[in-house]
Structure formats: C-alpha cells, structure tokens
Amino acid sequence: MNLRPAHVLRLFLHYLVLAVIAIVCVFPFWWTFVVAISTKGNMFEFPPTFWPQAVSLENFSEVFRVIPMWNFLKNSILITVATVIGKLVICSLAAYPLSRMAFRGKKLVFGIILATMVLPSEVNFLVNFVSMTKLGLVDTYTGVVLPNIVTAVSILLLKQAFDEVPQDLLDAARVDGALEWVIFYRIVLPLMTPWLATVGILTAVEAWNEYIWPSIIIAKPEDFPLSAGVLYLRGTYGSSTRVIAAGTMLTVAPILVAFLFTQRFFMRGMDGAVK
C-alpha cells in the first residue's frame, strides 16, 4: 500500500469528486424518500428538512386511498411480464436463423431489421394510435405491449449470443437428424440463459418505465400502469406533495431494487452494444 502524503491526498480528492457527483445523482431520490416518510410541516420551506421527521407510513396508506395503487401495480407487472416473454420468444426465434441457418434472402432480411434502427421512430405512436384504433386494440394491454415486443437492438444482441454457440454442437445434432426446431430449443437455447436474462432485464426496465404510450392507449386512469399513474396522481386535485412523493417512491422502488441485484446484466448488455 502506497501511503505517501501526495498519494493519499490524490485518493482523497478522487473520492471527493466521485462522492459529489454521486450525491447529485442520488439526492432527488433521497429527498423524495424523506418527504414521503415524514409527516410534519410543509415540504417547501427554508430551511428544508433533508432528514426524516415524525416518521410514519401515513402518506403511503393515503396513496392507496386516493388512487388505485394496487391496480397500477398489477397493470405494470402484467405489461412488463407480457413484454418480456413476448420479446424473448419472438426475438430469439428471429435471431436464431439469422445466426445459424443458411437461407435465401438472409442478408436482405438482416438489413431490413437493422434499418429500423435509423427510422425516425420517436413519434411512431402518433400513427400507431391510428393503427390500434383500426385494429380495435385501443384500451387493451395487447395494444400497449405489441409495438414494444420487437426491437432491432434485441435481435442484434441475441444474434451475437447465438453466434457464440460452437458450430460442432449444431453439426453433431444435425448429423444425428435432429429437427431444426429441436436443436433450437433443446440444445442452443439452454446455452443462452445469461443472454436471455440480460435482454429480459433490459426489456423489463424499459417496459416498466414507459409512460407515454400506455397513457395514450389506455382510456381510464385506473387501468394505467404505475409510471403513467404516478403522473395522474400528481395531476389529481387535492393530493398533497407528501402523498405524491410516497406514490413516486412506490413507483421507483421495484426498479431500484431489481437494478441493485442485477447490475452486472446492465453492464453485459452494454458490452454487446459497444461491440
């Protein structure tokens, strides 16, 4: 261990800078949390309180009283699970032949899928809303989930994962006369679990966080997922800041907990993206 004063000072400064930036990143969460579990006084006063006072869960029970929080939670879970399962099934089905099968038009199909990455997709929902109206899927969760199931990025990530499976394994199975379908889901897919988990977690976060599209397609606020419902809570007359803060905390808590336990998957997804 190097304990020269210059080195110690540099280490101290290093941590100081890191800590200041970390505080800027995390402070809004902390303050919202403090407001949510405190019950005393006005939130907006000088000096503000950055430490819990008169702690109680009153604000949280109030959230459940003024808005259908359980519904929001249930809807978020439903949308997230459906999106993740749909994406894993459909995107890995699509990625497999692109990686492992020889067929006519392969390059063209791959090009078409990649092309969606440069398409101006930001306000696709304007037209997608019209499509959903014509398909009769407005105000359904099918309508919320369908447009988010296939993304070029997911297909690309999964294709890279399929590329890493040793060719010998597939050749051996093909020589034995195994059907392509059986090779896919009995031999290759089990080897892909870490990658499926990565794509699954990244998708889950996206699906949980999406707020614009669900609030467009779902008609009644009580059918919203949490991310849209929390804005509805803010817009509702008469809810106090503390109650809004409590609702906000309930919305982010699942994602933050999930993130802290699955950090490495986020880094892995990024590795794939950089390559």
Add this chain to the structure above:
Amino acid sequence: MTQHRYQTRLAYLFLMPALVLLAAFSFWPVFYGSYLSFTDFSLIRATHWVGLANYQALFNNDMFLTGLKNSLIFLLVVPLTQIGAMSLAVMVNNQLPAIRWFRAAYYVPVVTTVSVVGIMWGFMFHEQGALNFVLLQLHVITVPLGWLSDDALALFAIMFVSFWRGLGWYMVMYLAALQSLPAEMQEAAILDGANRWQRFWRITVPMLYPTIMVCSMMSVLAALKAYQEVDVLTQGGPMNSTFTALYYAYDQGLKHLKLPRGLAASFVVSICCIGIAFGCLKYLKPRHRE
C-alpha cells in the same frame, strides 16, 4: 436442393412473427405517417390531400420555430454529457474500494422512469425547493430562482435534467470501451515514463475515438429528439418557452388532435437527424479501416 428450400421455408417461419410486428409498428408508421403529413387526416371524417400545406403552416408557426431553436440550444447538452461521462468512466475504471457502489449510483437515474424524474425534479426546482436552498447557502445566488417558472431559465433546467439522466448511460458505454482496451499500451507508456495526463491524451483518447464518435452521435440525436423531459417538467411552458421541435409534434398530434401537423413536424426533425447520422457515419468509416 429440397433440403435447402426446406431450410429457407423454416427460417422464414422462425422470422415471421418478428417481421410482421416490425412491419406493422416500425415501418408502417413511417410510410403511412409521411403520407398522412400531406393530408388533412382525422379519425372522424374523410381524408383529403393538401400537399405541402402542413409543412408551410409549420414554418409560419412561432411555436414550432421556437421549438426548432430550442432543440438546437439543447445540443449544448451533448459536449457536457460526453466530456462528463468520459471523465467519470476514467475515474471509476479501477478496483478502488466501493467503486461498484459509485458506478451504481451514477446509473440509478438511467433506470428511473421519466415520469418519476419529472416529479422529483419538480420538487428540486421548486422556488422553495432543495436546489435554491443549497445554492443560497453556497452564496451562488442571492434570491431564490424560479427554475421552471422563469422563461429565461426553464429550458436550461430541462437540459440539466437531460444531462443528469444521460451521464450514467454514457459512462457505462465508455467504461465498457475502456475495459476492452489492451493493457499493454498503457504499461509500455508507463515504462517509457509517460505521466497520467500524457497517457490519457496520447493513448486512451485516440483508442476510444470510435466510441466517442458513436456516443456523440447518439447524444446529438437524443438531444434533437428531446421531448419527454419537457412533457413531465413544464409541458412547454412558461409562455411556450420550453417547446422543443418534437414536443411541438407531440403536443399538436396528440393533445390538439392535429395529427398531420404533428407528423409534419416530426418528419422535419427526422430528416435533420438522418442527415446528421449519415454525416457522422461517413466521417467514422475511414478511421475504422485503419
């Protein structure tokens, strides 16, 4: 031959669901949407072709022009985010104690939904909120500022939130790139007596060049397309000062049900973005081949 044809058929069977969904929800909106931007479409009556009328209306519209100007101002976020994220990545690319927790802290804003970000920063930016309090304590300001209610400040407040959300994302991108760099060059440079500063500028930055370009391009496109932060923080106000080009599209298309107008605005943004993307890619390629 039959074997080959069988394989082809099977491959398309595997691909079918994904291709159908992409066609319906990624390609169709672009083609049908660009057609609709030349019409007076609405869900309740017959559609007529109106030529360039929607586009002409855009460029006579102060709100859209303000939006375009604000979208360009928004680009100031790009260098800040990229320099910040790269420096941060270099600072956390080591095995110091607790470094994993710092990385996690920087990434927390990235995984948080925009609606929650909007509510939390709404608290922070409140005139009696935490930000004003801290700045007053540090004597940076003498009176509380209305971060979201002052039309000279609100756009910059939104840009800060965008920076706050992007920092961790790009940090992880740079970190992944840093960790894939071979260590030999650094070691050789240390043996040759190069100091930290020289090693950073002469070795790390040039080797990160492709990542810097890709991240900057993503960041430019994201800045030009910013609108969600506007939606959750100010909804375009105060006095329409925080409209961005795409927020105008969203506002017209969805809230005022002028779909063709909104689509026209979004295609103007898209065309700018596609131009920039191709420009960047052209600039990128020769370096890649070296």
